[in-house]
Amino acid sequence: MQIEHVTDHRDARLDDYRSLTDTALRRVREPEGGLYIAESLKVIERALDAGHRPRSVLTQAKWLDALTNLLADADVPVYVLPDEVVEQVTGFAVHRGALASMHRPEVAPVAEVVRDAKLVLVLEDVADPTNVGAAFRAAAGLGADAVLVTPRCGDPLYRRSVRVSMGTVFQVPWTRIGEWTDATAELHGMGFELAALALREDAVPLDDYAAARPDRVALVMGTEGDGLSARALHVADRVVTIPMAGGVDSLNVASAAAVALWAMTR
Numbered sequence: 001m002q003i004e005h006v007t008d009h010r011d012a013r014l015d016d017y018r019s020l021t022d023t024a025l026r027r028v029r030e031p032e033g034g035l036y037i038a039e040s041l042k043v044i045e046r047a048l049d050a051g052h053r054p055r056s057v058l059t060q061a062k063w064l065d066a067l068t069n070l071l072a073d074a075d076v077p078v079y080v081l082p083d084e085v086v087e088q089v090t091g092f093a094v095h096r097g098a099l100a101s102m103h104r105p106e107v108a109p110v111a112e113v114v115r116d117a118k119l120v121l122v123l124e125d126v127a128d129p130t131n132v133g134a135a136f137r138a139a140a141g142l143g144a145d146a147v148l149v150t151p152r153c154g155d156p157l158y159r160r161s162v163r164v165s166m167g168t169v170f171q172v173p174w175t176r177i178g179e180w181t182d183a184t185a186e187l188h189g190m191g192f193e194l195a196a197l198a199l200r201e202d203a204v205p206l207d208d209y210a211a212a213r214p215d216r217v218a219l220v221m222g223t224e225g226d227g228l229s230a231r232a233l234h235v236a237d238r239v240v241t242i243p244m245a246g247g248v249d250s251l252n253v254a255s256a257a258a259v260a261l262w263a264m265t266r
Contacts, residue, residue, distance in 0.1 A: 125229070
């Protein structure tokens, strides 16, 4: 761990943190593969435990002792900045101890991620990073073996997704699937039944489905506004619904994921 005190917000060493969007971080040319930002000591710890490599860390002096314990064996520069300089660089007040610029890991093949899985959560086109992060936290806390995300789903490694998930995006194996034609064939080939969560007249109540669940299940959740696409419903083996009361027809996608996972694992 190399401690470097920085007082000029224009210092080039801080460029990874300079108000860059998550999309920009993914597309940087160096290092190959891009970067993501881990925010807070807990999230950085979970990223390190998952084998992810930091490129640098930005912090304030008051958090240095905690970081020293966390990064004792890491060969990584730690930039220590005054509070006002941190906000000039990042554009916001950093209250959770530190930011780490992390090397983005390679995305594993679907077959590798779900090889030993019995229960998988699939997120179709969920755009809001808060919902993506909350769904991952539900997956981690309620026993999903893996999470799969569609090509147009929000990135689980967006800074807000990582933060909302409390770092569980590093704990639960995940990867991106292809379009439904290929993804369905691949999941069926590995013995998964696709259970789509949706409102439909022929939908099976969640409790009934969970009571007679097949050995390998992929629970498919749709986007925030329109729910699952017509294509996802077409390829699903079963349509499942969460019975509702009080004139409410559905839950937020992350809440629905939590309820469905709880029912499938109790």
